[in-house]
Amino acid sequence: MGYFHRHRQFTPYLLLAPGILWLSVFFVVPLGFLAYQSLQSGNFDIGYSFTWAWGNYWDALRNYHGQFIRSLEYAGIATVLALFLSYPVAYWIAFRGGRWKNLLLLFIVAPFFVTYLIRTLAWETILADHGTVVHTLQHLHVLGAGGRLLATSTAVVTGITYNFLPFMALPLYVSLEQIDQRLLEAAQDLYASRWKAFVRVTLPLSLPGIVAGTLLTFIPAAGDFINAQLLGAPQNHMIGNVIQSKFLELTDYPAAASMSFILMAAILVAVALYARAVGTEQLTGAAV
């Protein structure tokens, strides 16, 4: 038998080595460098030195807590919107899609085929000051005479919701598609109304999809800066905008690095809280 057979215990490591090496050197090690950078002091001209400068973290929180909170807020609102907008459609494709399911899914992922920046620019066109949407809203007195959508938080949240919607819709569809329809028939046979069958059977069974979709939408949304940059005004800027400008325009690396870590920590805390909330809900659901 061949070499691989004689040295079977090494085979998996040989297969793993190149990819894992790449991820270690260009993903794990950089995170270490980012941590190292975040505790340095100095400035770009005289150079930076490592001084355990925890003050960077306090400064970041003191000066930019508004942007941090706004990032979580925008991402949270966009995630909830995406969930409510796409759940009915995921449900419709899963249960009524029939042989057209794959084609309908193609519609869901279609936005991903257009370059992210270009589809965000398209929203700039849609929400533009003299566009149809603004005129209609002004006509309906939802917006005042000089009211605008661009450069508002509404525009930023609209953009984020649209851009990450497929991340929500796809996992929802996958979990709904796996539901055994006979369970719903059984619920109705037992005199559950359609609404009750949905609340007691379909919704709990689709929970894994809701959890996955929520995380897949919330995490990238919280770190986004493109929507705020293209559709918002400076007062709508998120923490991503600050990190980006500190790194690439102001070359204030330690501040930017500490903000990146605070962002990661904030996302982790939000996700953990969410996981706990969903977990306990599942527990009470099982107990009832």
Added chain:
Amino acid sequence: MSAVAVTTQPKRDLLAAAWSFVRHHVLTLYSFLFFAYLLLPIAIVIAFSFNHPTGKFNYTWQGFTWDNWKYWDGVPGIRSAVVLSLEIALLASLIATILGTLIALALVRYGFRGRAATNILIFLPLSTPEIVLGASLLTLFLNLNVVFGFWTILIAHVMFCISFAVVTVKARLIGFDRHLEEAAMDLGANEWATFRKVTLPLIAPAILAALLLCFAISIDDFVVTYFNSGSSTTFPLFVWGAARVGAPPQVNVIGTAIFGVAVIGMVVNVLVQMRRERAAAAA
């Protein structure tokens, strides 16, 4: 029966019928509205690729023209940006798919120490915000005094594509019938021959899917590239720069072309799948 009742009766029926139609198809109607919402920005991108802007802003419709398509590279810098994006996407998807397929094989086929840690390492880049991925890699390159450009972009793209490739190929390998390989070995094929003649052809669709997925993610990436490109410009970076002064319609032309190629690829894929399913049902 009064005359009034006679004339209003059919109207009321019509209204009731309409209401009952809406009530029974509310989900369908909503879904169509939702699809319209999803496709509206895409329609605008395509439409404005044919716009004939008078000023430098391509925001309002001015008139139809083929010129933007004819002179798609009529804007300085756009051609080299598109070429760089294609080069990076091609190389990055190729490297990431090879590395990812090997990892997927190890994870599905072998029990080994460190398997759980490997799974976490694969999962982490997927759940880290892009800005952190980009920023940390930038810090590494800065501290090592690496020159930013083609190679730093390529390294970054392979890095964030690997996990997607692993996940895609793994999904296919898990549903894989190992008896086919055992049969090949029983018939005297060695491990390498078995891999080449049996395993590879069977997981080829998944490898192709991983390639396409990585290509699509790479060519669309802005954030990580923005942090690690130096003075090189990929197509998304070009759009970003152009957006500050008003993006020319040529940007929409390239966007439409990428969209068109992706849609054709997906439709072909769906049709092939449907045909295969029908063939399998007939057999």
